[in-house]
Amino acid sequence: MILLTLLLLSLIGVFIIITLIGWTVHLEMTKEDVSEYGYGNYSDFKKEFNKKEWTRNKMYPKSFFNDIGFLDNHIHARIIKFDNKGMCLTYFAYLRFIYFEEKNKISGKNTVKW
Numbered sequence: 001m002i003l004l005t006l007l008l009l010s011l012i013g014v015f016i017i018i019t020l021i022g023w024t025v026h027l028e029m030t031k032e033d034v035s036e037y038g039y040g041n042y043s044d045f046k047k048e049f050n051k052k053e054w055t056r057n058k059m060y061p062k063s064f065f066n067d068i069g070f071l072d073n074h075i076h077a078r079i080i081k082f083d084n085k086g087m088c089l090t091y092f093a094y095l096r097f098i099y100f101e102e103k104n105k106i107s108g109k110n111t112v113k114w
Contacts, residue, residue: 023094026078030086033079037086042093048082049075049112062101 031037040048052073054064066073072084080087080097089097104112 019095019098020091022078022098023089023091026094027088029077030079030081030088034081034084034086036084037088039088039090040093041090042096045080045087045089045093045097048087052082054112062104 049064052066053068055067057063057065060076063076064074065076072081074081078097080089100112
């Protein structure tokens with residue numbers, strides 16, 4: 001029983017470490033990609049996301065692009081950019097964003113599932 005508990009705790013620790021590394025990469029890449037950025041939660045992300053019309057590209061199944069301002073509005077390589085401003089997500093919002101990405105891999109439609 002103790003061994004099982006230690007195994008579970010170590011798996012949880014590995015999950016936290018991996019997601020913290022991913023979150024840190026998200027923050028740094030977003031900051032490097034834009035001159036202006038701010039922090040937001042998942043509700044802020046959804047609100048800004050729903051303001052735009054998005055297209056998908058089969059080469060990048062987790063990405064979203066806006067035809068009007070491709071460079072100004074995109075979600076690609078975990079960089080979130082709206083109106084040429086980066087959005088850095090909080091840690092727990094980032095975890096929800098990863099789930100959002102996986103759930104909305106390209107399906108031939110430009111709609112998303114929340």
